[in-house]
Amino acid sequence: MVSKRQQVAGSFPRIAVMLHDLFMVWTCWQVLYMARYAILDNAPIIHVFSMDIAVVLVVQALAFRYVGLYRGLWRFASVADLLNIFKASFIGLAAIVLAFSYKRLEGIPMSVLVAYPFALAALLGGPRLLYRAWKDYQAVHSDVRARRVLVLGAGHAAEALVKDMRRSGDYEPVGLLDDSRHLRGAKLQGIPILGTLDDVASVARETAAKLLVIAIPTLDAAGMQRIVALCESTGLPFRTVPRLSDVLEGNSLPGQLKEVAIEDLLGRKPVQPDWELIRGWLSGRTVMVTGAGGSIGSELCRQCARHGASRIVLLEISELLMLKIQGELCRNFPHLRIECILGDCGDPAVVRHALLGYRPDTVFHAAAYKQVPLLEGQIREAVRNNTLATECVARACQEHGVDNFVFISTDKAVGPVNALGASKRYAEMICQSLNQDNGTRFVTVRFGNVLGSAGSVVPLFREQIRRGGPVTVTDPEVTRYFMTIPEACQLILQAAASSSRGAIYMLDMGEPVLIRMLAEQMIRLAGKQPHVDIALVYTGLRPGEKLHESLFYSDEHSRPTAHPKVLEAGVREFSAERVLGNLGRLREAVARYDVEAMRSILFSTIPEYALSHDADAAYVETNVVPFPSKEAGRS
Template sequence: MAVWRRRLAGNFPRIAVMLHDLVMVWACWQLLHVARYAMLDAAPAIPLLSFDNVGVMVLQAVAFHYVGLYRGLWRFASVTDLVNIFKACFIGLGAIVLVFSYKRLDGIPMSVLAIYPFALAALLGGPRLLYRAWKDYQSIHSDARARRVLVLGAGHAAEALVKDLRRSGDYEPVGLLDDSPHLKGAKLQGIPILGTISDVVPVARETAAKLLVIAIPTLDAAGMQRVVALCESTGLPFRTVPRLSDVLEGNTLPGQLKEVAIEDLLGRKPIQPDWELIRGWLRGRTVMVTGAGGSIGSELCRQCARHGARRIVLLEISEILMLNIRSELCRNFPHLEIECVLGDCGDPAVARRALTLYRPDTVFHAAAYKQVPLLEGQMREAIRNNTLATECVARACQEHGVDNFVFISTDKAVDPANALGATKRYAEMICQGLNEKKGTRFVTVRFGNVLGSVGSVVPLFREQIRKGGPVTVTHPEVSRYFMTIPEACLLILQAAASSSHGAIYMLDMGEPVLIRVLAEQMIRLAGKQPGIDIAIVYTGLRAGEKLHESLLYSDENSRPTAHPKVLEAGAREFSTERVLGSLARLREAVASYDDEAMQAILASVIPEYSPSRGTTEPSMKNNIVPFPKEAGRN
């Protein structure tokens, strides 16, 4: 009995709405008959309840249920609800005509039938809209201390934002700004458009705004930089609305304001991969990812799971990182088969065991050491993990008949000036050398710095700013290519799905970014002024660092692929025998910890690598990759 009482209490609002609608149907039918017969001198008596009344209410109730009228809430009544009401009214009219045709509609005037759906729609829709207006009014005036908000933008995102701000009760939108000149003086949701975005300083002062919200999710990097600079000039805090992609991927909630991130200022146009190609290639496959708990490895796992992989094998040396990515995948993809192999992918027994047990179709090799200054003093580990482990996994894939081996490389492999670049370049050459045999298709994907990855410059700057500075930059002119983690992984999948044997693919990283400018922008985003609140200190280039990185050797004649963000590098001439034949000597040097022998072998295989060049005379060369220009791209 108690269960039924609780169930009844939970459904009471919906029952009340149904009763309201049935009363309105009865009232509409009665009033229309009264109005019709009032024109006659001898009007017939109209009973309060009759067979016709009951029949009309039953038929109309069925129509209401059919169109799903009770799935919505009065609090959020909208045009969609009004459309459903009209549908239900006309469906009800059709049912009335059909059912009562057995008595040739005797006693039902045609004028009543003609007016009935419109009158009933008004009686049903009116109370809903009035209730919503009353609730909106309450939310606006419920708290006199609501924070006054000036919205930048007057499009669909701004309209949705204004509604959300009003519902919350914590914010009061006081005006909008938009660069469309014809909108000035107009109103959006009753809020006036007070000028252009360039007017933000005087308008913010006149409206006593306490918060600025950027509601233009389509802004490119240059546009966002301009708007952020204007917001900073007001001295007020500012936020932005999330992009649709962030909402869909679960990174933020709809209507949730977020701080402007450095990714927004470095922003790049959203990548549109060939979804059909990627999903068709991944669907039903078993995928293995080495370094599955790292920044790139974990995102590759998410993307593969999201786009159709049947099973993912996680190969990771860190038990904590393994547990983290496994828990996340199990939570978000309950139907995905997840297998875990804890161990070093450079151990031949581990690699063979994983491939024998799970027979993956594709292996993504993302495991690597990547910190340039640290690896300069750790040559043995750089070679063991970046070069020899790659060769170990690649040969194991070849022995076990794996269809695809995708090696994740770096822009530092081009004209390498450090241990990271040299060991990654050697690994690229190994993959190209092994590809000469039939069987496994070896693919290399090369890209630059990844925003937000573990150990990258962005988290470092964020922590330095949090502590009050100083922010350390190696050189005023040092620049790097940047890309977000999801963006990089999508393009890895795109390149892998459409690749040819032995190819090296480069991802379009956009324009290189001055690290000094990056630091200044991050300081401003934190509400501080560079050089005033937070100092920027130049520490000098570290061991192995170059001023500029390149994605392409000067003699790697690139050619376009089917995707405008991916280029294929032409094969460079090198001796496969020397590359593969030197591996035995390299293993001996690693086993005996002979740094001089290791560097000598790298230099003999990679003539452009000079172990001392990175510390004494950093390369200032910057090969520009000729990616095709897109329409509207600067």
């Protein structure tokens, strides 16, 4: 926002311009009168000021105000301003004729009235164009390297940006735009505020801007979508300033310009977890994360390190991912104790070694396979890694007295139609079956697609666009719900810190997004036109995929929690004896690589999965509830 002193200062040039214009009106009227009577010997006396001249000045001033002549600045005078001047001159002429009609224009020569609007337009437009030409000459010769920048926003971020641009010398701020109309014509750091955000196309042309910068870091997704659309309409490149959270988390530097990312357009208003609750719960704890090098696992490690955990045990099967997250944590949190265990969380000896050696208070089980089409042909690995490994870690936590076991599940587990969903749903039921009134507290957190996670659609689209297309979309009507990785992990911690025993928590993921629209927006952000520069190809739904996803069953009777973005689902009725009893048979089938036996066990344990493979698959659609959240993403 602009200070009151700056607003007052901005009004002085406008007053000077108004006085200049009124002086030109007086000059025009006097000169035309003199020219009319110059050749006559008995010319009437022409007074420097009279009642007639006062009337002319008043009505012409009202005409200037009516057409909005003082909304623009001389520095950016253009053809549009000249048209406004002509308009004001002719409206002023009509008003003068009307004002003097009471005396039938007596004493006012017709030649003066005919020449008046043209002469006045020349007297008003000439100085404006000369001033702009002079300023343009100064700008060109002062620093030919500076890139002309139009800034969108006039708040604290814009003020800091203008200072940084001036210090660098590589950019020349030529104006600002802001939707606060009372700022119109004011100045920020000496830079004029030229209009609202909707004026970006016309102002960019008038100012000869070469770059647009969005300096409103508090924008929500809807606001960013609107501004990006306005920027795209200009055909100019555009950038944005980083959010405060990105700067604090080390993802961006202060003052650094970055391209608008698809996350900026799909995210929602920043989620504010109850940090006091989370820090109180995490403070001094030893935390173990399985799948610690993956998208979700690594972010959970960062969040736990940032909010009070004293030691983090990393359990990861990939040595490269292990090295990456270990190095990052050691650099950013030098006083945090980091323990690394390389191994498979489905191996009881590995899990037992980790729990006995480091005695974690809480285990976040984020390790999983998650690629739907791939797992349809690899059901053994889906069962082994997603179901049996979960049971392995969960039982070990129970046996060794771990306080909390947090299982990261997926929306695919609701009305599962694929191997990923069935294996995860079975794991959910295992956690609920093992939960007791004392001992380890089992908590399940269920959410959908995570922006930028390994194997998700956004990195795939980026790569396809980089190669020049085509961008492949399964179906024009397919929708998914999206959440950023940090937001998802913050809400996982929120749910874990405030949870009750055996509950399933679902994260509110906002409004559904058409994948087709997502692809088109990403193409535009890359500076291309969808269907023109980059083709979209529809490939059809792949094995195991749905058009739409859901986060809970209708009979789970979801209810709100203390946090508006977290809902709690009740436990569905199922046979815990069957769930736990079938695990032995499932383990034998995995050992024999008997795919048909594994499917049979999953069908008998999860009736809705069996129905999804029968003609009566409509059950799956009617027994699940659409909810602000969809699609899977995990690591």
